[in-house]
Amino acid sequence: MNRNVYLRLRNRIEVKADAVIKLKDVAKVVAEDEIEQKLNEQVLHKVQKHDKTFHVIDVIQVIESIHRIHPTLEINTFGPNQTIVEIVYPKRNLSFIKFSFVWLLLFVGAAIAIMNFHEDVSMQQVHVRLYRILTGERNLKPWILQIPYSIGLGLGMVLFFNHVFKKRINEEPSPLEVEIFNYQMNIDQYLSINENKESLKKNDEY
Template identity: 45%
Template sequence: MTSSQVFIQMKKRILARPGQILRVGDVSRVLAEEDREQIESLPVTRFGPEEGNMAVVELMDVVRIIRREYPTLDIRTVGNPQVLIEFKKIGPKPGWITVAGVWLLLFVGSGLAIMNFHTDVSMKEVHERIYYLMTGMHHSRPLILQIPYSLGIGLGMVLFFNHLFKQKFNDEPSPLELEVFMYQESIDQYVIDHEKTKGQKGSRVPSG
């Protein structure tokens, strides 16, 4: 290969199987003037089951492996300095009884949470007071307020989370999605820092 340019951008996070040989194309995106497929097929590392659920591959390790095979290559790097590897073990899918149990637990729990909140803020008394101010009459069950309010809670939750089952109303992320994203970002950064502290390298795969 002549002294041509190749651009390497590490992926942010990938899934792999324990013991899988990870190649350049698995952990990064490669833009090359020539021989891109040969570069992507270079083995980088292999992590065994003893590595746990997550590992990290550094950009410099990828550059060193490419440079070893193509010493005259002009390598340019962009983006993240490492990629986070998450190992997924194939397990049985949960049965419908498990799914129904989890759904029932969440349904009852959320219902109790809403009822306890309404009890804490005396929502029933507030509705009665509003009904009295509007009509001048006392009523222990002002359904004309309670029914629209109950329906509004459900509609408000749908609009708040921007989801109705699998249907999304627009591309704007919901507050829950943002919180999950920020939580995942914190977890990823912790794992990266932790793996660097351990000096985890994995088992290098011979390139020959």
């Protein structure tokens, strides 16, 4: 019988507050059918209150857990060395008043930021000069330029963020999504390092 097991941890998973985390939840396992079924159902961790929001499962912990039950298996690991387990608690119902307040605050803040930017770069004077260059006439309110410019500004933001409400325009990620992804990667890296530091502190105490 082939005793080789191939194991690849997932980067991140989400579980409920009372979840029992099994090997199949945190890793992709490849082995003989009988061994693979047993390994997939092996319990690695039970979520408890002291876990709070995040828990890190290290590949060494996984290997030790497998060897306690199957000491003769030869385990080959690939991919990440830790899996970030995010513990998701039940969400409270969103208050319409709070939602409206946050939406209004963001809307007014964005509008003020855009207006201040246009004031700083003297966009009104630019439109007046551009209208004079194109027509030879002086007009302090060149609506024929300002209205298309305002519409184009809104369409440009839609294309920049690559979303119309919840619908994606194309498969390319928006700059905001890339920044959120990088931020999430930094958080995961911090959690992995911080978890290892906490483990060392606990070991030093003993």
